[in-house]
Amino acid sequence: MATLQIRDLHVSVETDGEPTEILRGVDLTIDSGQTHAIMGPNGSGKSTLAYSIAGHPKYTITGGTVTLDGQDVLAMSVDERARAGLFLAMQYPVEVPGVTVSNFLRTAKTALDGEAPALRHWVKDVRTAMADLRMDPAFAERNVNEGFSGGEKKRHEILQMELLKPKFAILDETDSGLDVDALKIVSDGVNRVREGGEVGVLLITHYTRILRYVRPDVVHVFVAGRVAETGGPELADELEENGYDRFVSAVAAS
Amino acid sequence: MARRARTTARRSPSAPLSPAPRVHDTTSTRRTAITPPDTRPHDTEAAGSTTTPADARQEHAVDHAAQAPTDVTLDSSRSAGPSYDAGAAVVAAAGEAVLEATRGERARSFDVADFPVPTGREEVWRFTPLDRLGGLLEDAPADPDARDVVVQAPDGVHVGTLAAGEGVRGTALVPEDRAAVLADAASPSATHVRIPREVELDGPVHVSVVGRPGSRGAGHLVVEAERHSRAVVVVEHTGGGVHADGVEVVVGDGAELTVVSLQLWDDEAVHVSQQEASVGRDASYRHIAITLGGSVVRLSSTSRYAGPGGSAEMLGVYFADSGQHLEHRSFVDHAEARCRSDVRYKGALQGETARTVWIGDVLIRAAAQGTETYELNRNLLLTEGARADSVPNLEIETGDIEGAGHASATGRFDDEQLFYLRSRGIPEEVARRLVVRGFFADVVQRIGVPAVTDRVMAAIEAELDLAVGPVAGAAAAADAVAAEPVLAGRA
Ligand SMILES: Nc1ncnc2c1ncn2[C@@H]1O[C@H](COP(=O)(O)OP(=O)(O)OP(=O)(O)O)[C@@H](O)[C@H]1O
Ligand SMILES: [Mg+2]
Numbered sequence A: 001m002a003t004l005q006i007r008d009l010h011v012s013v014e015t016d017g018e019p020t021e022i023l024r025g026v027d028l029t030i031d032s033g034q035t036h037a038i039m040g041p042n043g044s045g046k047s048t049l050a051y052s053i054a055g056h057p058k059y060t061i062t063g064g065t066v067t068l069d070g071q072d073v074l075a076m077s078v079d080e081r082a083r084a085g086l087f088l089a090m091q092y093p094v095e096v097p098g099v100t101v102s103n104f105l106r107t108a109k110t111a112l113d114g115e116a117p118a119l120r121h122w123v124k125d126v127r128t129a130m131a132d133l134r135m136d137p138a139f140a141e142r143n144v145n146e147g148f149s150g151g152e153k154k155r156h157e158i159l160q161m162e163l164l165k166p167k168f169a170i171l172d173e174t175d176s177g178l179d180v181d182a183l184k185i186v187s188d189g190v191n192r193v194r195e196g197g198e199v200g201v202l203l204i205t206h207y208t209r210i211l212r213y214v215r216p217d218v219v220h221v222f223v224a225g226r227v228a229e230t231g232g233p234e235l236a237d238e239l240e241e242n243g244y245d246r247f248v249s250a251v252a253a254s
Numbered sequence B: 001m002a003r004r005a006r007t008t009a010r011r012s013p014s015a016p017l018s019p020a021p022r023v024h025d026t027t028s029t030r031r032t033a034i035t036p037p038d039t040r041p042h043d044t045e046a047a048g049s050t051t052t053p054a055d056a057r058q059e060h061a062v063d064h065a066a067q068a069p070t071d072v073t074l075d076s077s078r079s080a081g082p083s084y085d086a087g088a089a090v091v092a093a094a095g096e097a098v099l100e101a102t103r104g105e106r107a108r109s110f111d112v113a114d115f116p117v118p119t120g121r122e123e124v125w126r127f128t129p130l131d132r133l134g135g136l137l138e139d140a141p142a143d144p145d146a147r148d149v150v151v152q153a154p155d156g157v158h159v160g161t162l163a164a165g166e167g168v169r170g171t172a173l174v175p176e177d178r179a180a181v182l183a184d185a186a187s188p189s190a191t192h193v194r195i196p197r198e199v200e201l202d203g204p205v206h207v208s209v210v211g212r213p214g215s216r217g218a219g220h221l222v223v224e225a226e227r228h229s230r231a232v233v234v235v236e237h238t239g240g241g242v243h244a245d246g247v248e249v250v251v252g253d254g255a256e257l258t259v260v261s262l263q264l265w266d267d268e269a270v271h272v273s274q275q276e277a278s279v280g281r282d283a284s285y286r287h288i289a290i291t292l293g294g295s296v297v298r299l300s301s302t303s304r305y306a307g308p309g310g311s312a313e314m315l316g317v318y319f320a321d322s323g324q325h326l327e328h329r330s331f332v333d334h335a336e337a338r339c340r341s342d343v344r345y346k347g348a349l350q351g352e353t354a355r356t357v358w359i360g361d362v363l364i365r366a367a368a369q370g371t372e373t374y375e376l377n378r379n380l381l382l383t384e385g386a387r388a389d390s391v392p393n394l395e396i397e398t399g400d401i402e403g404a405g406h407a408s409a410t411g412r413f414d415d416e417q418l419f420y421l422r423s424r425g426i427p428e429e430v431a432r433r434l435v436v437r438g439f440f441a442d443v444v445q446r447i448g449v450p451a452v453t454d455r456v457m458a459a460i461e462a463e464l465d466l467a468v469g470p471v472a473g474a475a476a477a478a479d480a481v482a483a484e485p486v487l488a489g490r491a
Helices: A046-054 A078-084 A101-113 A119-132 A137-141 A150-164 A180-195 A233-242 A245-253 B086-093 B178-185 B415-422 B428-447 B450-468 B473-488
Strands: A003-015 A018-031 A035-039 A060-068 A086-089 A096-100 A168-172 A200-205 A218-223 A226-231 B007-010 B059-067 B147-152 B158-163 B189-195 B205-211 B216-225 B230-239 B242-251 B256-264 B270-279 B284-293 B296-305 B311-320 B325-334 B340-349 B355-364 B371-381 B387-396 B401-412
Touching: A003 A046, A018 A035, A018 A046, A018 A060, A018 A200, A018 A226, A035 A233, A046 A060, A046 A078, A046 A086, A046 A168, A046 A200, A078 A086, A078 A101, A078 B415, A078 B428, A086 A150, A096 A101, A096 B415, A096 B428, A101 A119, A101 A137, A101 A150, A101 B415, A101 B428, A119 A137, A119 A150, A119 A180, A150 A168, A150 A180, A180 A200, A218 A233, A218 A245, A226 A233, A226 A245, B147 B189, B147 B216, B178 B216, B178 B242, B178 B270, B189 B205, B189 B230, B205 B216, B205 B242, B216 B230, B216 B256, B242 B256, B242 B284, B256 B270, B256 B296, B256 B450, B270 B284, B270 B311, B284 B296, B284 B325, B284 B450, B296 B311, B311 B325, B311 B355, B311 B428, B311 B450, B325 B340, B325 B371, B340 B355, B340 B387, B340 B428, B355 B371, B355 B401, B371 B387, B371 B428, B387 B401, B415 B428, B428 B450
Parallel strands: A035 A200, A035 A218, A086 A168, A168 A200, B007 B059, B189 B216, B205 B230, B216 B242, B230 B256, B242 B270, B256 B284, B270 B296, B284 B311, B296 B325, B311 B340, B325 B355, B340 B371, B355 B387, B371 B401
Antiparallel strands: A003 A018, A003 A060, A218 A226, B059 B387, B147 B205, B158 B189
């Protein structure tokens, strides 16, 4: 079993040359096989948390630790983190002109495994995973995210999660911009990966909608750069009912 | 005199490159209408310059220059003197600069006296470092043994020589600058490659030009593809010296001809070349410029049409390192009806003093009804200090066109692309290579000549070795895998 542990994480970004603190002491522990939902209002720092774990250069860690089975994640480069087993499905996936999806996937798989995948199996795996996500096979020969619709980009992120088999996957608003059908397809994809029982999932979302398809074990309410409250799935139901007001005003009062 | 509307676009060199939408100028005004120059600053997005119908006067020009990391608003049109600008033409009359009102009026002549030694302020020379041309513009004799020219051609191809004015020599290429007129005068015997009519070649004709270091050379090559023939001609320049030459191309009616000009010179070489084609009725001409080696390379590629229905595709790939000045000037002169042209140049720059220039002129004359044209230039600045100038210039004299568009952008390496790839476990060096290869991919795939595509990709790899160091170990394995689809995609 693997454990991803975030302790008292402080992160700031530069704005107009001034550092602004966005994360103010995040504590969170997740084991493989679990799914944690992180829910919070716009601008509360959810994506900042995701990018900081992945190692995006824009975010400066000013305090705290992130460890994966005791290993210092923050000391690793971006690609080392991925090779250690972390995966980030981005809220806004990046277009890479001239690099085809199939080339990209194969290069990533090769980098993660340290050797090229056996071609026959790999081609079949890719084809199956694409079919499961109702992606046209033609996408394999298109350039990464170029001209993809919002929903297609999200499917492509989940496709990568299925094929690259991370230990921990952070899904940053993978549900946003999806209609109900697409939401179900994407959720099914996440559930297929979860069925293996190996992966830990940090599901970042603004709405409870996706939680009907991907049931979380733990729900964290994220407000003003930290976890304001942690509970079971019933916490999501309360948010559905009452919104974030209670938490936001509690933070404002403190 | 027609006035030329001009917009000056500026963009931050740090903005990421992203694909430009294909833009069509749908202008209906004619040149006779006088429109004041459009001096509104264009704040271009990542897409580079785009033309909206509101902007489309009878002519449209956009300058781009980018220099990383400083000098955010550098404007190439201000660098060495004014360019196409009717106001400035008055100044020209006073002797300040030599300018032309329209690209179509540029002097073409076989008389050296028509091209005085330039000062550097002329429209055609203002981007070129004249002091680095090694005396190329001086009217001095060429060394007879300056270049070794060897032609390897499949059976059925005629290889011979042509004196000035003999056969088709001089019908397609008429010198347009001093380097070209001197080269022509210094080449009493041109190499002549003729593909007889209806002959379709399986393999390319290979013309090797090897320059002797320290020499001064001149040359003229005539490629004649007779009607309904089909051929690929690869002209490969290696070695050293200072060379001025011409490649004259006559594409007969219905013929399909690809001319590839490879500039793989040694580091000190200087090369100024005018390569000009006459494209016959319903013929297809492709010109591909690949410029990687040489100290100063300046290649002017022109397509003209000898009848309706012709098509010209002009591609360019260049990679400039420190100390290199690589300049490409493309010109499509649409004077016939229902012709098409498609111009795409892509370049990468690395190193403090790497410098590239692309001038893309397209002229659609009044007679050229139903023209369809597009031109694009993109530059990728891999390191700080490099500078790329990019000047698309589209003149339209008829309202009856199918489409006319251009795009131009210069940008730095996109760190978000790098982050995305690395977040999937791809090591940084491999990710950089993927992005750079991806940048060139669409143009490289259009080359369509496997031997050339392979060499270009290998050369780009070698350039990247210089930049990021050879890829080692597991990363190399990933890289080898990654390279394959790009190459496989060419067919
Ligand atoms: N690179 C950056 N530069 C400046 N400010 C930033 C940057 N990234 C995030 N911020 C700021 O940090 C705060 C948190 O942003 P973040 O994107 O993490 O929020 P979020 O919870 O993911 O919001 P959303 O629900 O809208 O996705 C916001 O106020 C945002 O403006
Ligand atoms: Mg977010």
